[in-house]
Amino acid sequence: MSIAALNIRKSFGNYTALSGVDLNVPSGKLVALLGPSGSGKTTLLRIIAGLEQADPGSGRIQFHGEDVTDVPPVKRGVGFVFQHYALFRHMTVFDNVAFGLKVRRSRDRPSKAEIAERVNKLLKLVQLEELAHRFASQLSGGQRQRVALARALAIEPKVLLLDEPFGALDAKVRKELRRWLRRLHEEVHLTTVFVTHDQEEALEIADQVVIMNQAKVEQVGTPQEVYDHPASPFVYQFLGNVNVFREESLALAGNGAYFRPGALVAGGLVYVRPHDVEVIPHEAGMDGIPAILRYVHAAGPQARLTLEQVQTRELVEAEISRVELERMRLTVNDLVLLRLRQTRSFEQDYAI
Amino acid sequence: MAAGTISRLDSPLVRPVRRATQDRWWVRALLLTVALGFLGLFLIVPLVAVFVEAFRKGAAAYFAAFAESDARAAIKLTLLATGISVPLNLVFGVAASWAITKFSFPGKSLLITLIDLPFAVSPVISGLIYVLMFGAQGWFGPWLIEHDYKIIFAVPGIVLATTFVTFPFVARELIPLMQAQGSEEEQAAITLGANGWQTFWRVTVPNIKWGLFYGVILCNARAMGEFGAVSVVSGHIRGETNTLPLHVEILYNEYNYAAAFAVASLLALLALVTLFLKSFVEWQHARSRREPSSSS
Numbered sequence: 001m002s003i004a005a006l007n008i009r010k011s012f013g014n015y016t017a018l019s020g021v022d023l024n025v026p027s028g029k030l031v032a033l034l035g036p037s038g039s040g041k042t043t044l045l046r047i048i049a050g051l052e053q054a055d056p057g058s059g060r061i062q063f064h065g066e067d068v069t070d071v072p073p074v075k076r077g078v079g080f081v082f083q084h085y086a087l088f089r090h091m092t093v094f095d096n097v098a099f100g101l102k103v104r105r106s107r108d109r110p111s112k113a114e115i116a117e118r119v120n121k122l123l124k125l126v127q128l129e130e131l132a133h134r135f136a137s138q139l140s141g142g143q144r145q146r147v148a149l150a151r152a153l154a155i156e157p158k159v160l161l162l163d164e165p166f167g168a169l170d171a172k173v174r175k176e177l178r179r180w181l182r183r184l185h186e187e188v189h190l191t192t193v194f195v196t197h198d199q200e201e202a203l204e205i206a207d208q209v210v211i212m213n214q215a216k217v218e219q220v221g222t223p224q225e226v227y228d229h230p231a232s233p234f235v236y237q238f239l240g241n242v243n244v245f246r247e248e249s250l251a252l253a254g255n256g257a258y259f260r261p262g263a264l265v266a267g268g269l270v271y272v273r274p275h276d277v278e279v280i281p282h283e284a285g286m287d288g289i290p291a292i293l294r295y296v297h298a299a300g301p302q303a304r305l306t307l308e309q310v311q312t313r314e315l316v317e318a319e320i321s322r323v324e325l326e327r328m329r330l331t332v333n334d335l336v337l338l339r340l341r342q343t344r345s346f347e348q349d350y351a352i
Numbered sequence: 353m354a355a356g357t358i359s360r361l362d363s364p365l366v367r368p369v370r371r372a373t374q375d376r377w378w379v380r381a382l383l384l385t386v387a388l389g390f391l392g393l394f395l396i397v398p399l400v401a402v403f404v405e406a407f408r409k410g411a412a413a414y415f416a417a418f419a420e421s422d423a424r425a426a427i428k429l430t431l432l433a434t435g436i437s438v439p440l441n442l443v444f445g446v447a448a449s450w451a452i453t454k455f456s457f458p459g460k461s462l463l464i465t466l467i468d469l470p471f472a473v474s475p476v477i478s479g480l481i482y483v484l485m486f487g488a489q490g491w492f493g494p495w496l497i498e499h500d501y502k503i504i505f506a507v508p509g510i511v512l513a514t515t516f517v518t519f520p521f522v523a524r525e526l527i528p529l530m531q532a533q534g535s536e537e538e539q540a541a542i543t544l545g546a547n548g549w550q551t552f553w554r555v556t557v558p559n560i561k562w563g564l565f566y567g568v569i570l571c572n573a574r575a576m577g578e579f580g581a582v583s584v585v586s587g588h589i590r591g592e593t594n595t596l597p598l599h600v601e602i603l604y605n606e607y608n609y610a611a612a613f614a615v616a617s618l619l620a621l622l623a624l625v626t627l628f629l630k631s632f633v634e635w636q637h638a639r640s641r642r643e644p645s646s647s648s
Binding site: 073075076079080082088099103151 | 543
């Protein structure tokens with residue numbers, strides 16, 4: 001079941017949450033809506049679910065080509081997982097999951113035995129069979145998340161929508177759960193959209209990433225596409241650390257042999273990821289941007305270096321392996337040369 | 353000698369450390385005495401006095417006070433007024449809290465303020481408002497007389513006054529509770545396919561039941577005990593428009609102390625039952641928060 005949102009606008013009073021957003025989610029894909037807080041991603045998700053209405057006169061929502069814009073959320077058949085799970089606190093895990101089946105009209109309602117069978121199957125899927133008779137308050141965050149997911153899946157939704165599904169969990173549980181969600185997606189193949197502000201999360205598990213900023217979609221693509229070919233400075237910076245060089249400063253440093261620019265525009269800015277900055281010891285006659293090593297942060301597998309360009313006094317972040325760092329025997333205040341492996345520049349002049 | 357040395361060495365350590373928030377013993381004693389003394393003098397002693405006075409002429413006289421037809425009529429009327437006003441306020445309270453906590457609409461803060469009005473206004477004024485509106489000289493008076501409807505000095509007036517005075521109780525209990533709970537669970541129920549009615553009964557009501565029950569108990573106690581507003585609109589017709597509190601007053605004014613206190617003891621008993629239920633509900637509520645009971 002594919003999802004399409006066409007030209008969706010939404011404002012709350014004077015605040016514009018979405019200004020003409022288009023979204024296409026192909027059937028059976030896992031799509032991440034990624035953006036900083038306030039970018040409109042949750043609002044878009046809630047509009048898809050029908051929990052929020054787009055501004056009158058603005059676009060349409062379609063499920064599998066069928067217009068559902070005016071269909072109330074009760075009838076849309078979406079599984080929605082709330083950021084804080086919204087489990088029914090007076091019900092057991094079992095009753096939470098069974099809720100969507102129990103409230104069906106009597107002619108569509110499965111028998112008690114069928115409901116029990118289905119709920120148990122779902123609890124098995126989310127690995128919570130033993131906790132069926134616990135209450136939400138007796139579960140950990142990760143367990144609550146899985147109950148919320150099982151509850152949403154119980155109604156056999158056409159699409160699954162998750163609002164910051166791992167936002168409230170600690171780092172370790174978060175990593176485990178997102179891999180688990182990916183595996184689950186491969187099992188059930190339900191068209192799934194999840195909202196996140198964590199680029200690592202989006203890049204790791206999504207088939208397609210939709211990057212949003214200031215009520216607009218900035219870029220859509222596979223994780224690799226958006227990471228390797230960011231469409232805008234915003235995307236470039238949002239998806240990871242980045243160094244910004246003014247082109248003049250690079251020109252000043254030499255003839256450009258030590259960096260391979262993309263399509264360079266005069267007066268533009270050049271973006272380089274820290275791991276694309278090559279650091280070599282300074283030797284006379286070698287090409288490179290001269291810089292002084294100012295700080296070494298070496299906790300973890302990669303060493304993060306802060307360097308100061310000699311000509312411009314601007315700071316550059318570089319990431320090199322610990323092995324390489326030790327091989328070069330660099331210490332703070334050494335003179336080095338920088339070479340840029342992969343750069344990117346954008347046409348517009350952005351103020352950073 | 354040895355013991356002395358030890359005690360001297362230890363004394364700075366053994367001396368109990370006074371926390372910043374812990375008062376000196378005499379401050380605590382004084383505060384406790386004042387609080388308990390006040391409670392005893394103004395609450396316990398009068399309460400005991402009610403029962404002592406009620407039974408002064410023996411149990412037979414006590415029960416005779418209820419056998420009298422006027423007393424029975426007063427009990428019936430009180431139950432009737434309460435039986436109408438409490439359910440009305442229950443519906444109003446739930447509707448108002450729902451509206452206030454789940455939607456935003458113009459005039460919301462005005463509604464919140466107005467709910468408190470009966471608390472702010474003297475009950476006598478509340479009664480007078482109805483006299484001014486429905487009394488013979490009131491706005492609707494001539495029309496009512498023409499169509500032979502009686503509101504003031506009749507049962508409808510008493511019900512109206514009781515309802516007015518008691519309408520904040522349920523709403524005041526529910527609004528903070530529902531505000532704290534938010535509407536995410538209701539939204540979840542809707543996405544799971546529950547209609548409005550199912551969402552209300554299966555999700556909202558179980559979440560607010562203890563607050564609701566608490567509000568109803570308080571509302572009920574006040575409805576049965578209301579004197580001022582009811583006194584203004586009742587007209588004190590014996591056997592017809594006298595509620596229990598008004599009946600107590602009449603008996604007392606007739607120097608029929610034993611009967612007056614006997615009826616008063618009934619109201620006092622009601623207060624005690626209310627207090628007991630209130631503590632029970634609070635205990636249940638606290639327990640259901642700690643560890644949700646399986647009662648649902």
